[in-house]
Amino acid sequence: MARTSECRICSGLVTEFIDLGRQPLADAFRLPQSPEPEFFYRLAVGTCADCQMAQLMEEVPRERMFHEDYPYLSSGSTVMRAHFEGIATRLLETEMSSDDPFVVEIGSNDGVLLKTVAAAGVRHLGVEPSGGVADLAAAEGVSVRKDFFEESVAREILAEHGHADVIFSANTFSHIPYVDSVLRGIKALLGPDGVFVFEDPYFGDIVERTSFDQIYDEHFFFFTARSVARMAELSGMELVDVEHLPTHGGEIRYTLAHAGAREASEAVKLLMVEEERRELTSPATLARFVENVERVRTDLLAELRRIKERGERVVGYGATAKSATVLNFCGIGPDLVEFICDSTPAKQGRLTPGTHIPVRGPEEYRSAYPDYALLLAWNHAEEIMAKETEFQKAGGRWIRYVPEVSVS
Numbered sequence: 001m002a003r004t005s006e007c008r009i010c011s012g013l014v015t016e017f018i019d020l021g022r023q024p025l026a027d028a029f030r031l032p033q034s035p036e037p038e039f040f041y042r043l044a045v046g047t048c049a050d051c052q053m054a055q056l057m058e059e060v061p062r063e064r065m066f067h068e069d070y071p072y073l074s075s076g077s078t079v080m081r082a083h084f085e086g087i088a089t090r091l092l093e094t095e096m097s098s099d100d101p102f103v104v105e106i107g108s109n110d111g112v113l114l115k116t117v118a119a120a121g122v123r124h125l126g127v128e129p130s131g132g133v134a135d136l137a138a139a140e141g142v143s144v145r146k147d148f149f150e151e152s153v154a155r156e157i158l159a160e161h162g163h164a165d166v167i168f169s170a171n172t173f174s175h176i177p178y179v180d181s182v183l184r185g186i187k188a189l190l191g192p193d194g195v196f197v198f199e200d201p202y203f204g205d206i207v208e209r210t211s212f213d214q215i216y217d218e219h220f221f222f223f224t225a226r227s228v229a230r231m232a233e234l235s236g237m238e239l240v241d242v243e244h245l246p247t248h249g250g251e252i253r254y255t256l257a258h259a260g261a262r263e264a265s266e267a268v269k270l271l272m273v274e275e276e277r278r279e280l281t282s283p284a285t286l287a288r289f290v291e292n293v294e295r296v297r298t299d300l301l302a303e304l305r306r307i308k309e310r311g312e313r314v315v316g317y318g319a320t321a322k323s324a325t326v327l328n329f330c331g332i333g334p335d336l337v338e339f340i341c342d343s344t345p346a347k348q349g350r351l352t353p354g355t356h357i358p359v360r361g362p363e364e365y366r367s368a369y370p371d372y373a374l375l376l377a378w379n380h381a382e383e384i385m386a387k388e389t390e391f392q393k394a395g396g397r398w399i400r401y402v403p404e405v406s407v408s
């Protein structure tokens with residue numbers, strides 16, 4: 001019997017389609033001597049029979065994931081910095097129609113987007129529960145409230161600052177299971193012609209690319225145009241635009257407005273038709289996805305074991321949150337991957353969650369190139385390839401596992 005749960009969007013019946021097993025928190029990089037026991041949960045995803053929303057079967061308490069030591073920095077990639085500057089500039093040009101505009105960001109991390117808004121002299125507020133990254137944003141001149149965004153917080157912001165012209169959120173909205181409270185807050189805080197714009201990994205891309213590593217504790221929902229449209233409708237809003245983005249391995253930027261306030265773009269209809277055609281959430285599609293995930297696990301383990309038997313070295317590139325799912329699901333530890341290089345200071349000197357592979361700075365990788373580099377930050381491939389040309393010149397080869405295992 002398939003496991004079921006209640007949909008966090010519409011209370012419909014969610015039926016599980018994939019179980020990725022016992023997993024640690026994806027961003028809980030450990031100090032080598034830490035006496036703390038590791039937290040594990042069951043990572044599984046289901047889809048709702050009514051609204052079709054794909055969602056985790058088990059929720060991890062938010063305070064375990066987002067806290068003072070949350071290590072992820074949104075500005076850790078040159079491409080992402082340019083991306084956020086670009087969308088901030090566009091929103092400043094197109095959405096600031098009120099006299100004294102106000103922009104709110106949910107999950108403002110290190111201020112990568114809001115610093116452009118701050119530099120333009122526009123009123124803004126980032127809401128960010130992870131204290132360490134919030135401090136980095138404040139140091140950039142960004143106004144931040146250290147909190148989880150929810151209805152009560154939204155109402156306090158409304159009372160203090162008035163309505164928002166834009167509420168923005170990147171790689172955060174999908175992290176929030178208690179979405180009803182958040183949507184009530186957004187609905188209250190948003191001005192009559194305001195927009196709620198959010199970017200998150202697209203379920204259609206996850207299925208197409210077998211990028212099952214997008215599934216981890218922090219990613220609670222896996223959106224489609226259809227499920228987001230239904231979610232918007234249930235909260236008195238409307239999905240009025242979608243834009244497919246290349247970031248983070250394939251995302252959609254969704255724009256919501258108050259119901260009836262704006263006309264929905266053609267792109268919304270087209271994407272919904274495309275999702276119908278692909279039967280994105282049909283049992284057959286999901287069963288194929290699970291088969292593909294299992295094939296990646298078999299092929300990746302076989303490749304790494306062959307390399308080890310030849311006595312050659314493999315180093316991981318990018319201690320991503322995503323990699324926790326792949327490494328733990330496949331059972332890849334320091335016996336197969338010597339260490340993982342990562343540019344984030346807060347991850348260096350620590351061990352990967354669950355699999356305990358050491359994380360070191362990129363200089364260690366560059367000072368003695370391995371025979372193979374396992375591209376764990378595959379969503380930043382272009383940027384990394386451009387920066388690491390010397391590795392290939394030295395005879396090094398890249399191992400990829402999205403959309404399938406390949407060595408080049």
Ligand code: TYD
Nearest residue numbers: 076077318319320321322342343344377380
């Ligand atoms: P990312 O894929 O953005 O997200 P997630 O952790 O949510 O899966 O993480 C990229 C990681 O890779 C981050 O820890 C920074 C690191 N990184 C490098 O070490 N070098 C690089 O050139 C880039 C682009 C990222």
